Amino acid sequence: VKKFPVIKQIIENKQKHRRALAALSFEEKVAIVFKLRARNKFIKSGQVVKHAQRPNIKL
Amino acid sequence: MKETFKVLNRMVKAGVIEDYAIGGAIAAIYYLEPFETSDLGIFVRVRAPASEFIGIEGFPVQFLLVFNPLTDEAVSRARAIKFARVSTRIIRAEHLVAIMLDTGRTKDYLRINMFLEAGAVNLRSLKAVLKRHNLMEKWTANEYKFKS
Numbered sequence: 001v002k003k004f005p006v007i008k009q010i011i012e013n014k015q016k017h018r019r020a021l022a023a024l025s026f027e028e029k030v031a032i033v034f035k036l037r038a039r040n041k042f043i044k045s046g047q048v049v050k051h052a053q054r055p056n057i058k059l
Numbered sequence: 060m061k062e063t064f065k066v067l068n069r070m071v072k073a074g075v076i077e078d079y080a081i082g083g084a085i086a087a088i089y090y091l092e093p094f095e096t097s098d099l100g101i102f103v104r105v106r107a108p109a110s111e112f113i114g115i116e117g118f119p120v121q122f123l124l125v126f127n128p129l130t131d132e133a134v135s136r137a138r139a140i141k142f143a144r145v146s147t148r149i150i151r152a153e154h155l156v157a158i159m160l161d162t163g164r165t166k167d168y169l170r171i172n173m174f175l176e177a178g179a180v181n182l183r184s185l186k187a188v189l190k191r192h193n194l195m196e197k198w199t200a201n202e203y204k205f206k207s
Contacts, residue, residue: 021092022177027143030060030085032093040095
């Protein structure tokens, strides 16, 4: 029988992270929305990512 | 976004719009975790219909006219909140869920699920809203989709 890794902990951590994000202030959440937009714009631009070019986006 | 709310407040004061409340994804984000969205949806009550999108602070602001009793009530009963010390108004979670149910796109159902999972809605208040706007039948028919 093929063994698969247990991902329960990963899912729980993701859930915990989502809850932590939901608990942020409205201002902080809106700032994240703007960062997500910037990141998506960068991805859609199709530019080759060089280290110096990498957008400074930390979520 | 702080400037956007200042502009909206000035629009109310100047009589350009009667009243407004934040709706759509940005309102959902107030209650849930942040996710990507392309614009800020604002429900407005106006005397004369206006155009839809206006760019403020480099972010498209969509002006959605109050178009039925549900959206009218949502704006009337919106919560007064502060954003970076600027007063603004945001649609209550129960009205957002009711509007999403009424709209009924796949992404709306997904967000309803997120609201329920996060415990961000008062089910009693939600059902009262749904009853008032004849949405109970639609809720019952789709409820299984929201149970994870």
